[in-house]
Amino acid sequence: MAEDENKTETQPDAEADAAAVIAEPVGPEVFVIEAMDAGETEKVHDFVAELHYADFADLLERLSPDDRTRLIKTTRDIFDPEVLSELDETVRENVLAALGTQRAADAITELDSDDALMVFEELDEDRQKELLEQIPDEDRTFIEEGLSYPEDSAGRLMQREVVTVPSHWNVGQCIDYMRRKADTGEDELPSIFYDIFVIDVRRHPVGAVSLSTLLRSRRPVPVTEVMEEEMHEIAVDTDQEDVAFLFRQRDLVSAPVIDADGRLVGAITIDDVVDVIHEEHEEDIMRMGGVIEDDLYHASISTARARFSWLVVNLLTAILASMVIGIFDATIEQVVALAVLMPIVASMGGNAGTQTLTVTVRALATKELTGANAYRVITKEVIVGCFNGVAFAILSGLVAWLWFQSATLGMVIASAMVINMVIAGLAGTTIPIMLDKAGADPAIASSVFLTTVTDVVGFFAFLGLAALVLL
Amino acid sequence: MAEDENKTETQPDAEADAAAVIAEPVGPEVFVIEAMDAGETEKVHDFVAELHYADFADLLERLSPDDRTRLIKTTRDIFDPEVLSELDETVRENVLAALGTQRAADAITELDSDDALMVFEELDEDRQKELLEQIPDEDRTFIEEGLSYPEDSAGRLMQREVVTVPSHWNVGQCIDYMRRKADTGEDELPSIFYDIFVIDVRRHPVGAVSLSTLLRSRRPVPVTEVMEEEMHEIAVDTDQEDVAFLFRQRDLVSAPVIDADGRLVGAITIDDVVDVIHEEHEEDIMRMGGVIEDDLYHASISTARARFSWLVVNLLTAILASMVIGIFDATIEQVVALAVLMPIVASMGGNAGTQTLTVTVRALATKELTGANAYRVITKEVIVGCFNGVAFAILSGLVAWLWFQSATLGMVIASAMVINMVIAGLAGTTIPIMLDKAGADPAIASSVFLTTVTDVVGFFAFLGLAALVLL
Numbered sequence: 058m059a060e061d062e063n064k065t066e067t068q069p070d071a072e073a074d075a076a077a078v079i080a081e082p083v084g085p086e087v088f089v090i091e092a093m094d095a096g097e098t099e100k101v102h103d104f105v106a107e108l109h110y111a112d113f114a115d116l117l118e119r120l121s122p123d124d125r126t127r128l129i130k131t132t133r134d135i136f137d138p139e140v141l142s143e144l145d146e147t148v149r150e151n152v153l154a155a156l157g158t159q160r161a162a163d164a165i166t167e168l169d170s171d172d173a174l175m176v177f178e179e180l181d182e183d184r185q186k187e188l189l190e191q192i193p194d195e196d197r198t199f200i201e202e203g204l205s206y207p208e209d210s211a212g213r214l215m216q217r218e219v220v221t222v223p224s225h226w227n228v229g230q231c232i233d234y235m236r237r238k239a240d241t242g243e244d245e246l247p248s249i250f251y252d253i254f255v256i257d258v259r260r261h262p263v264g265a266v267s268l269s270t271l272l273r274s275r276r277p278v279p280v281t282e283v284m285e286e287e288m289h290e291i292a293v294d295t296d297q298e299d300v301a302f303l304f305r306q307r308d309l310v311s312a313p314v315i316d317a318d319g320r321l322v323g324a325i326t327i328d329d330v331v332d333v334i335h336e337e338h339e340e341d342i343m344r345m346g347g348v349i350e351d352d353l354y355h356a357s358i359s360t361a362r363a364r365f366s367w368l369v370v371n372l373l374t375a376i377l378a379s380m381v382i383g384i385f386d387a388t389i390e391q392v393v394a395l396a397v398l399m400p401i402v403a404s405m406g407g408n409a410g411t412q413t414l415t416v417t418v419r420a421l422a423t424k425e426l427t428g429a430n431a432y433r434v435i436t437k438e439v440i441v442g443c444f445n446g447v448a449f450a451i452l453s454g455l456v457a458w459l460w461f462q463s464a465t466l467g468m469v470i471a472s473a474m475v476i477n478m479v480i481a482g483l484a485g486t487t488i489p490i491m492l493d494k495a496g497a498d499p500a501i502a503s504s505v506f507l508t509t510v511t512d513v514v515g516f517f518a519f520l521g522l523a524a525l526v527l528l
Numbered sequence: 529m530a531e532d533e534n535k536t537e538t539q540p541d542a543e544a545d546a547a548a549v550i551a552e553p554v555g556p557e558v559f560v561i562e563a564m565d566a567g568e569t570e571k572v573h574d575f576v577a578e579l580h581y582a583d584f585a586d587l588l589e590r591l592s593p594d595d596r597t598r599l600i601k602t603t604r605d606i607f608d609p610e611v612l613s614e615l616d617e618t619v620r621e622n623v624l625a626a627l628g629t630q631r632a633a634d635a636i637t638e639l640d641s642d643d644a645l646m647v648f649e650e651l652d653e654d655r656q657k658e659l660l661e662q663i664p665d666e667d668r669t670f671i672e673e674g675l676s677y678p679e680d681s682a683g684r685l686m687q688r689e690v691v692t693v694p695s696h697w698n699v700g701q702c703i704d705y706m707r708r709k710a711d712t713g714e715d716e717l718p719s720i721f722y723d724i725f726v727i728d729v730r731r732h733p734v735g736a737v738s739l740s741t742l743l744r745s746r747r748p749v750p751v752t753e754v755m756e757e758e759m760h761e762i763a764v765d766t767d768q769e770d771v772a773f774l775f776r777q778r779d780l781v782s783a784p785v786i787d788a789d790g791r792l793v794g795a796i797t798i799d800d801v802v803d804v805i806h807e808e809h810e811e812d813i814m815r816m817g818g819v820i821e822d823d824l825y826h827a828s829i830s831t832a833r834a835r836f837s838w839l840v841v842n843l844l845t846a847i848l849a850s851m852v853i854g855i856f857d858a859t860i861e862q863v864v865a866l867a868v869l870m871p872i873v874a875s876m877g878g879n880a881g882t883q884t885l886t887v888t889v890r891a892l893a894t895k896e897l898t899g900a901n902a903y904r905v906i907t908k909e910v911i912v913g914c915f916n917g918v919a920f921a922i923l924s925g926l927v928a929w930l931w932f933q934s935a936t937l938g939m940v941i942a943s944a945m946v947i948n949m950v951i952a953g954l955a956g957t958t959i960p961i962m963l964d965k966a967g968a969d970p971a972i973a974s975s976v977f978l979t980t981v982t983d984v985v986g987f988f989a990f991l992g993l994a995a996l997v998l999l
Contacts, residue, residue, distance in 0.1 A: 346886025361915035415817025444832035
């Protein structure tokens with residue numbers, strides 16, 4: 058391995074090689090797998106040494122578990138800890154295992170406190186204990202403290218390395234202090250920061266000074282004169298979703314985090330929030346699609362099991378819809394065209410309702426829909442349902458008439474269509490609003506209820522009207 | 529109006545009032561509407577004067593167009609331009625109209641160049657011209673230049689106010705330069721920034737220095753010694769989605785924007801990217817729900833029209849599914865239980881396929897799914913389809929058997945269920961992958977194709993098997 062490392066330094070072309078391979082359509086994974094299969098470990102080692110950590114993380118994610126383990130073992134000595142914070146949870150566990158306990162613990166120790174915590178919190182308890190034993194005392198305390206905050210809270214998200222200055226200092230003192238810190242070793246300064254916080258004797262934050270303000274100000278000016286007093290202090294147990302909302306709402310770049318006594322314990326910066334926004338985004342989309350969590354890297358059997366419960370709920374609602382059809386079996390027996398046409402009514406109601414539902418669920422999530430305008434939104438969606446209901450009544454009525462040569466059948470499907478699309482507008486707004494009021498997440502449960510309503514109403518209206526009119 | 533403004537300053541309780549009203553469950557909109565109805569314009573004026581611009585924007589969004597216009601007219605003299613960048617597009621047009629051309633142009637002039645551009649680009653051309661005439665020359669040039677870049681490009685997103693220093697300066701010179709700039713008027717310095725850029729004589733960026741690095745360094749150190757040479761230069765016509773991806777991928781906080789000749793023309797900071805991420809997120813969710821754009825604030829008739837085209841596509845697929853049923857009308861006439869049970873098979877296939885589709889579409893969007901692992905993902909989803917297909921074959925088979933007292937019917941639905949869920953796994957992965965390869969957005973079109981496949985296969989497998997076995 059030491060030989061390999063030497064090789065890297067004496068091979069100036071490796072970077073160019075890496076760039077060329079990335080640009081190629083085959084992708085670096087093909088190159089790496091082929092080189093590993095051919096036993097050319099040096100070539101693989103040189104290639105990985107020149108990769109940016111984010112690209113290496115991508116590469117790892119695209120490999121099969123076996124190739125991944127092989128690649129990590131080949132390049133263990135040049136493993137960049139930053140790779141860990143870029144990986145999907147399942148892949149990360151795989152990589153940590155391949156690194157071995159000692160090397161994994163070293164890598165985690167090298168990370169910033171918030172990144173180390175993020176890697177740590179997703180491991181199972183046994184693995185956490187095993188790794189903690191290999192981590193130096195000071196870092197261990199940091200991680201254990203972090204783990205004591207609730208999951209997905211500000212405490213887990215924040216950086217503990219914060220620059221604080223007393224309120225009686227001036228700009229020059231602040232700058233000198235940071236230069237001194239930098240000279241004596243950077244341990245206590247965060248690697249990058251945008252604001253410094255002014256604190257009183259009890260460590261309560263009294264203001265924030267952005268670095269750009271500090272740099273613009275003359276040395277003798279007191280910090281209290283240039284600091285921004287209006288800060289958005291975040292309690293350490295605030296949910297990360299609320300933190301993200303606050304940052305976006307108030308266009309924040311960083312915010313102090315305080316404990317129950319109002320003392321400054323850390324700071325959250327916007328780059329951490331970007332990851333939260335992305336995570337919540339993934340969660341929203343997955344939930345609307347009936348997937349509990351992103352399972353791209355899970356094994357088939359655990360994926361199937363995780364998706365099973367959602368499908369069971371859907372089976373029950375499908376059976377309910379079938380029972381509605383069952384009521385009218387005598388009618389269908391006499392006019393089999395009803396069986397042919399009935400899915401159209403249910404499906405159009407479901408699609409129109411999903412459109413309404415999507416807009417409503419988003420408006421609730423962004424807090425644009427509240428008690429005050431709920432009535433107006435519901436009314437609007439019912440009117441939209443009327444408009445499109447009439448439009449599709451005409452279209453589907455014509456289709457039914459021409460297909461089965463029955464004007465009455467056309468009238469029946471047209472009437473059922475209007476009814477179902479109006480109900481779709483009503484259900485698409487009221488279901489998520491009621492779920493939200495009841496404290497449930499409207500994104501996940503709404504669609505089941507909605508399709509149940511549009512199926513039941515669709516089949517009932519169409520078959521019921523047919524029974525009345527055609528028999 | 530002037531009287532109203534006086535009133536604000538002499539009323540110390542207004543802030544407390546504002547806080548109390550916001551905390552109340554009725555929400556500020558009820559308070560404002562009631563006060564306006566009662567003709568208490570002073571009360572409304574004082575209340576609005578104490579609101580944060582983001583809260584005022586929220587309030588405006590929740591009001592009906594008429595109440596919104598009334599409120600803007602009442603508080604026009606204290607209108608905070610920042611409100612504009614927080615508003616939904618439709619609401620913003622409404623607010624600009626209520627402000628009147630002169631006041632609207634003044635407000636836009638007061639904004640930062642990137643915010644002004646954002647407000648501007650969403651207006652129709654006549655309105656743009658009308659407003660541009662009222663805007664001072666210098667700002668007008670800025671806006672016109674910005675509008676010349678493609679929509680949703682880096683050029684539209686960037687801030688033109690960038691701090692640049694020549695490469696022969698030292699840290700002390702940079703700090704003095706910023707202080708001098710600040711003293712002579714802050715026009716040319718951005719209101720907040722995180723990096724300064726080092727440029728050569730041709731204005732090509734050669735490095736970036738973060739403010740935290742600058743503050744930590746001693747005055748005589750040359751900037752070239754502390755600058756980060758590895759920057760991620762963004763071409764001015766890069767799509768904003770790619771910009772957002774790069775920022776997240778590389779954990780960037782700011783990046784220089786260069787023109788075709790490599791000259792520095794601006795900078796993008798992470799706070800702009802947060803808005804892009806949010807916007808793209810909204811778009812993704814809306815598209816998956818069959819909504820072209822967020823229409824919460826649109827009028828009913830234009831909402832209905834916008835959603836119509838998506839529903840037409842769905843009508844066609846529903847008719848296609850009906851035609852499949854039509855093939856088997858003789859079978860259904862003899863065994864009406866088939867009509868009762870057939871939606872179960874189609875619906876379960878649709879739901880299982882949507883789960884697969886959601887994961888696949890996301891993996892494509894985040895570039896986690898590529899040519900190299902596509903085969904593995906497809907195979908996995910087919911296996912997942914097998915597992916759950918068998919599970920739901922057993923469940924639905926039992927239901928059919930018990931309900932209609934026919935083991936044969938149970939066997940038919942069970943077999944059709946396995947077939948449809950395996951096909952759902954296959955279609956849920958291959959459809960978005962093929963659309964992506966063809967250059968289409970897999971988020972918007974995939975679900976129509978998918979439900980067409982699961983409906984057609986579901987009905988055909990179930991009714992076809994029944995025709996073979998039962999007759």
